[in-house]
Amino acid sequence: MLAVSLLVCATCWSVSSGEGSYMARALRLMSETPLIDGHNDLPWQLRKQFNNQLDKVDLNTLETTHTNIPKIKTGRLGAQFWSAYVPCESQYKDAIRQTLEQIDVIHRVCQKYPNTFMLATSSQDIVEAFSHNKTASLIGVEGGHSIDSSLGTLRTLYHLGVRYMTLTHSCNTPWADNWLVDTGSEPSQHNGLSPFGKNETGGIVMVNFYNDYVTCSHKATLANVADHFDHIRKVAGAGIIGFGGDYDGVARLPEGLEDVSKVPHLVAELLRRGWSDLEVKATLGNNLLRVLKRAEEIRDSLSKLSPDDVPIPYDEVKNSCRTGDAYSNSGAFPSLSITALFLTLPLQTLILLSAP
Structure with a gap:
């Protein structure tokens, strides 16, 4: 009986020791390469719970969200794209105003907690923040309805620090179909993307x-x-993968990934499954840094070109909430695609957040 007990205990220690070695390895890799998460809705929670009044919340002690400063530190979050999200119901109404308010609250969070966050707008900023043990804070806009089909608005958001925008959220825009079209619950308007999109x-x-x-x-x-x-990884290789947790934007999260502090456990699991250090580092942040650097290179190469100022045709966007004054002498599709805009005075790159 004693021998059996010793065998069982030895087995338990071996399993525990093995798991510990994967976690130690995960933390080492995360100390060398920034974990860059592409999507966190803490700004939306600040709006819902506190109406963006930061004097009424302390991110050091906040417990009603998936994200706070202690959880960020435990989760080794090197860089975060904070989502400037506004509901689809705001489309054609006050979407732009609400989006600007969400961008504003992200800026103010960085200003309120300068020892934790550093506002970042480039790949170099991410590297610099990581070297100072701060979370690089980038801005992403969740849904094309936030620009009201205006390339001028898109350029303005870029100047305010936004570095990606998803094409849609849960509503069609005048230039792109949203994911619900694939479920059959909404009709397709553009067969995916219009020429503008x-x-x-x-x-x-x-x-x-x-x-x-x-x-x-x-x-x-x-x-x-x-x-x-x-x-x-099997379908396309480890070179295109990243983390897009959607913390504070969803109602349910997996067991073991309940908040941002748990992400190192996922990294350890990938290592346990045989992922190499190089593959894990690529997935943690090197893939994102590569894409962002490439977008910056293309931006710089096109910097002398004038931005496109031809609006989307009015027939594509007219509705009861929109005036048509600016469309009196226009009607043609833009001569440059929205991709060219993203790269000229761009939101640098379009990063789609999704599960496979």
């Missing part, structure tokens, strides 16, 4: 952690998320 490839797939996307059910585990990483 067409983009080139070469981005990065940042895996969403939302249970309903991971398993198509209310329940999911860390292992299920790791399965998605494995699938993308």
Whole structure:
């Protein structure tokens, strides 16, 4: 009986020791390469819970969100794209105003907690923030409805620090169909993208952690998320993968990934599954840095070109909430695609956040 007990204990120690070695390795890699997460909705929670009144919240002690400063530190979050999200119901109404307010609150969070966050607008900023043990804070706009089909608005958002915009959220825009079209619950208007909306490839797939996307059910585990990483690596290689957790933007998260502090456990799981250090570093942040640097290179090469100022045809956007004064002498599609704009005075790169 004693021998059996000793054998069982030795087995338990071996398993625990093995898991510990993967975690130690994960933390080492995360100390060398910044974990760059592509999507966090903490700004939306600040709007919902506090109406963006930062004097009424302390991110050091906040416990009603998936994200706070202690969780960020434990999760080794090197860089975060904070989402400037506004609901689809705001389209054609006050979407731009609300989006500007969300961009403003991201700036103010960085100003309120300068020892934790550093506003970042470039790949170099991410590297610099990481070297100072701060979380590089970038801005992403969640949904094309936030620009009201205006390239001038897009350029303005870029100047305010925005570095990506997803084409849609859960509503069609006048130039792109949203994901609900694929479910059959909404009709297609553009067969994907209109001529105004067409983009080139070469981005990065940042895996969403939302249970309903991971398993198509209310329940999911860390292992299920790791399965998605494995699938993308098998299909397209580790060179296009990133993290896009969607913390504070979803109602359910996998067991083992309940908040931002748990992400190192996912990194350890990838290592346990045989991912190399090089592949893990690529997925942590090097893939995103590569894409962002390339976009910056193209931006600089096109910097002498004039931005496109031909609006989308009024027939494509007219509705009861929109005036048509600016369209009196226009009507042609833009001569440059929106991709060219993204790269000229751009939101640098279009990074689509999705599960495979």
